[in-house]
Amino acid sequence: MSETHSFTVGYVRHEMQGPLPPPVAESGAVKWMRENLFSSWLNAILTVVSLFVIWWVLSHTLPWMLAGVWSASSLTDCRNILAERGYSSGACWAVITERWPQLIFGFYPSELYWRPILAFVLLIGAVAPVLYTSLPRKMLWFSLIYPLIAYYLLWGGSVWTPVMLAVGFSLVGMGGTLASNKSGFFFGVLIAILIFLLMFFDPLSALLNVMGGIAGLFSADSVRLSPMIGSLALRDLFPLMPTLSDLLGSIAPIGLESVTSREIGGFLLALVIGLSAIVFSMPLGILLALGRQSDLFIINKVCVTFIEVIRGIPLIVWLFTASTLLNYFLPPGTTFDLILRVIIMVTFFAAAYIAEVIRGGLAALPKGQYEGADSLGLDYWQSMRLIILPQALKISIPGIVNTFIGLFKDTVLVVFIGLLDPIGFINLIRATVEWNGIYWELYIFVGLCFFLFCFFMSRYSQYLERKLRTDHR
């Protein structure tokens, strides 16, 4: 029928006409704006208000930023350049081009900058296999020894210290694994702790000291055991590993030029404190969370007390404790590095928070998972390691990463106990003759650096959440 018509009737179309484009108001940018910016009166008002806010902020900051001077030797110099160019005000980015080595490295000797840089490059290699599971698993061995390499590169000193630490820890690990394969996990942990004490501590004199103390409690004239300890030939052997490394150091003095903790500052310090605390707080936090869930009365109460006390008091008070009070609780005359003390404090602090996050994950697991693990005949540690923790940790990823971000941000608090982190250097630079009176440029630079780092961490946690999601949505 239609074919006949197409030949006979001249006014009938031969083919379908293409669809008309949608009305202007229903397509492209106009439609998008109608839907997203002006869908109702309220939305229109909000849009106008936000546009005003954006305009106000940009009009106050953008000209100032763009007029910035990038090379000048001092603030007056910079202001002169600005006046020459005809700007009434402008940013002095020159302070950053001039002083960025201090903000990044602190007082680290400038001819040795290659060491922190190398440590940072190696850090990427060490962190990559942890973050991305698609990389070969063999690389994890490098991640494992990386802390010692980083320590050696940053602080320098004799090469034998990290080597002996590595030897000691591998002995601990091997001994523990052997013992746990032979007679169970519990026994393995005991053996590992024993070897650890033997390697790095002085169990002999500690034992004698305690005995002396106890004897002193019971007898009026306290028994003096110190001559007895001194007469023991074994005494000089302990602590084992430090003695060995001293010995090797005197035989073959190999090493890098040593750098004191005082010279480490800026973002290097923030990274050292933040990353060490992240690494050490994770296992401690898991143990605390398990302890808080445990049926063992004493372990449970100890963990609860630890967590609640640490969380109840601000970090700044803990840092003051670390810097002024810790000496009261250590044997008279003991001094150890302030950075190390801060790392220990921050680690404890972060561990308490992580323990709470993981406890949430453990509590969120259905009871059937625990019962399933029991019915398979797994013992406590096996069921935790193979069944409970992988799921609980997966649930707690966002919380853990949030804690890490908070921890990294909190590292700036060390400025109050006299360590020179980026904010400490802002104060220092502002106190110099050349840059006295400069504010915003340094704050903006440091804030931006922190933002980039923390933003990357939160994006990574979102990626991890998506990747580990096993339910089908």
Next chain:
Amino acid sequence: MADVSGPPKESFRLSQLIYDSRYRSLTIQVVATFLLTAAIVWLGMNLVENLNRLGRGFDLGFLWQRAGYDISQTLIPYTSESTHGRAVLVGMLNTLLVAFLGCILATIIGVIAGVLRLSNNWIVSRLMAVYVEGFRNVPLLLWLLLIFAVLTEATPEPREFRPDENGVAAYSMFLGDSMAFTARGTLIPAPVWEPGSGVLVVIFIASIIGAFVWRRHALRQLYQFGRVVPILWPVLGILILPTLIGFFLLGRPISLEYPVLGRFNFSGGATISNAFMALWLGLSLYTGAFIAEIVRAGILAVSKGQTEAAYALGLRPRRTLSLVVLPQALRVIIPPLISQFLNLTKNSSLAIAVTYPDIRATLGGTAITTTGKELEGLLLMGLFFLALSFLISGVMNFYNSRVKLKER
């Protein structure tokens, strides 16, 4: 005849302490107790020995000695002749003040930002995302320093409010000449309490109680007899009307004193120090960003089916919101919200950055440096914060147990 006997009696062996799960937990606990006691004894012995060496004991007597320093903001009468104990109390009250006001402002900011971030207005939700991410990813200390610098460096000196020869001032006051941001602090009108204002306060408190009584009455009528008694308008009336009538009947006993520009500085009104403003705004904006995320998560946690079911039952949108959505969202929102309040309270110790006289500045700062009692000072400060956080977490546990889903 079969000889029935019980299971063979095993003799106890020492290895059972490790391998037998019946005894193992006991072994672990005994070992743990022993190690813990040893550690505590060791620390305590060191402490005693160190204190002996320094030639001093543990004593809190310094709290009753003369403090000898001034505090810039005091809520209770205090002079440099007062005791350290009173200075500590001033610091505590300052901490509580900034924490309390900070919690209120942070909640307001957080709720607005959280709701706006879910808005389908593209530009508003982006703006809120920038706010939230910007504050969450940069240390609070940096924000405090930045806001403090803005308040002290970018605001005008009082003399710049004075008109020049052309009668034009470089800066002007806000809100009908009642407020001004200056480099020396923020000026606000101060209330003046004249005789009779006490009566007014009593009336106001009584009307608050009356409002609660009315609400109870209305709910009772609703649940017991099914009568709908209006709540909102009567409550507003009870709250406002008696106080308003009393205010005029008593001849306006409470008035506001506005700050006036004097010869060199503003006089009259009340001055809020820049340190307090910076700390308050900084804490509120920072915590507000976290609260915004909590609010957003809470709203998203109520599934759409709940709203649809409420509509299907014939509830109007406002009733749906107040009876179905909010109770469920609040269950998710409130616990993390309270822990954010706790964080804000603890973060208020960053007052050190802007030299606000909080408890860390009085007890943990000047008192320690002038008396040398760092052990006692830090211990007391720790106890103060611990007590505060136990109080707040106690409130949270109480709330949790009240709103917990009643499962059967």
